Amino acid sequence: MVMNKRATKVRQRSYSCTMPGVWRAVSHNEGAVVIYHSPEACGHISREMDLGMHFRSLALHQFNPEQYSAPLVISGLQEEHSIFGGAGLLRDCIDKVVQKYQPEYIMIANSCVAGVIGDDTAAVASEAEEALGIPIMAVPCYGYLDGDYYTGFYQAGKLLAERFMVSQPKLINTVTLLGDRGGPNGVDAQEIKRLLAYFGLKVYCHFPAFASLEDIRRVPFTALSVPLSGTKLSYPWIRKLGLELDDTLGVPFFDGDYPSGWQSTTRWLKDLGRFIQQEDTAELAIKMEKQRLDSHVAECSTVLKDKKIVLCVGRPLLYFDPAWVLELLQLYRINVTGIVVLNEMFTTEQEQTVRQELDKQKEIAVFSEAEGQAVLEAADIVITTHELADIRKKQLYLPLLPLAGVGGIITLMTKLVHLVKRHNRRGGIMYV
Template sequence: MVMNKRATPVRKRGYSCTMPGVWRAAAHNEGAVVIYHSPKACGHIGREMELGMHFRSLAQQQFCAGQYSAPLVISGLQEEHSIFGGAGLLRECIDYVAAEYKPKYILIANSCVAGVIGDDTAAVAGEAEQAWGIPVMSVPCYGYLDGDYYTGFYHAGKVLAERFMVKQPKLVNMVTLLGDRGGPNGADVQEIKRLLGYFGLKVYCHFPAFASLEDIRRVPFTVMTVPLSGTRQSYPWIRKLGLDLEATLDVPLFDSDYPAGWQATVGWLTDLGRFLKQEEEAAMVIEMELQRLKLHVDKCSTVLKRNRIAVCIGRPVHYFDPALFLELCALYEVQAAGIVILDDMLAAEQAQALRQELSGYATIPCFAQAEAEAKALLQTADIIVTTHELADTGKKQLFLPLLPLAGVGGIMTLMTKLVQLAERHERRGGVMYV
């Protein structure tokens, strides 16, 4: 039995709204204020995201004290505005924000309600900008009508780039990270910085998130952009933002698959060496990272070999690539006893697509959740590695992260957690999160 905490997705496109993407793109940009032109209820999404990130950074000791948080203000659309329009309400909201917060710029995220009633938020933003003498920008997407979270994130970045960036001479060895992977102190960001450091590269800033107005204006000074994205939904949008900056500002995009897992890390480093014309340095870096990984494998594999491990997958292939964990099993000489497809987490066509994806791993048996073999596997397994919490709290469970971890550091983090779980007393179950 699996604890299902949300509706089963049946579409390839994400269910998320574009407005949280706009919010995240400017949430920690000093001097920014974000307005949701929406009903009040929409505001809880941004608040919950911010609270989640706050507590996660505290738990992982990655909290950045004093970090700026942009105010999130809701215009407060109501039923009457669906008839008479909400442009006047938005004007009042902008006036309030400009007078109360005295921001350096205002970014407006539009709800699907604003799109349906046809509010010309761009025109309202232009009028307010003239009145207050500060940049006021409307992001051209409307809630669920125009895509998902990453659509809003991309369009917010594009609006900021178009408004504040111009071509500049390049600063040697300075790069810009594109996207958001837990903020500047996040483990993935630190791992990417470490890998870039082998080549003498330093990170100037994150864009569009975690960047002051001065940072944003100086992005064109950097010699390249490096995407922070490891999922099939986010990468096309982050790549598109990088290509936009390359086309308009001559800031080259380093376009390579995210370094999640060993083979992807090798590919990323190889591509980076080729991009920088430092192929020999890249080969040396790969060898150093391999030796680092081997030391960790030698340290962990003895413990892991003694455990019977089952893998449970309940995410569609569009959201989760099973090859990553199975690659780590091979690296650490751990044989997965079997894979269980959590059918009650997936629509029928998603379960079929996942089974087809897993058919390439002929040495690992694969079962549907309802099959007797699946139940026997889960009962006899010492450890269950899973995409969803199982109701059997007596079992040792490792909860696989939705976002894959970067580099050798990410591999070591995940597999160290697995070792810690394996070393728990056999009667002590529970879920461990990466």
């Protein structure tokens, strides 16, 4: 009984490390330096994450060569430190970082190893701060031991707020965006800014990521904070951060569902209108967005009409909500000939929950991989969560994070149209 209970609890969060969350929270904050109190190998996790983000930003023409990238330094814990402790090693690392980079502040992320051997990194940070005269903060979580990526992201943001923010008079119509989602130039951030503009709201800060110290200190001036995150994994932590900023600094937190898909976008606009007492503006915004969406649907309908499209699902519900994809397919009046569940990607329990969710809709047949081979073979297009081995098949790869607003819908469906227009003999995968 105990083992089953623990397994159920563990699956409620992702299997990830807190350190990359700390890194991502401040990696583009001017003047910051991050220290991983860890073995050298731990740095490769963040390196791979940043390489992926770098190439993605290049592909989307969002790369900013002048964007600050914080140095990431590894303290270099080794086998001997498991016996004698690594506090001295960390202190030497801090001294070298200050001498070489002269940072405005240092954020220390702890590894599992530091937690197991019991290094008091908070005490080391406090002593070093007193001696060196710059803010040095140790995040109170340890690798995989007591949290995940989003825990580290939240804890880093909380430390920045505690150290650098004080309550201030509010500037009317200003907003702080909470979260990451590709940064200020990302498609989601730009879409949220466009929706906020209907209400005369202007984004003043982006926190905790992509923020200079000046930006961080400006957060308490803002009249509203809006979450830039909407997944089951990330939103609870962003919500926690927003509510704490509300409680301690008087920055009202808009606790609304993320606008992914048309119904969610409509609900988000209505909720925001009620929250800031601009219900009429919200109704006007919904009308304008509906016209924009209808125009794109009409533009795409002639291309998508009569195409046989199959949806392949291989992500657990913790990471993927099929409802927003099915809504888009219905909006664009697409002929979905079947949904194929990619069995190999799931545990038995995960597959059962996915099938139960998909079976709620009655219009489209749901198949296992074996059952769905004929449907896949006959399909013109496959919309999928995983790359299929058959490279002859035209595949639209769904993003892990649903895109925001009508702009997100248009981005995804325009990709689908481009894929349809490829020559019939040209297959391959198109990423959103």
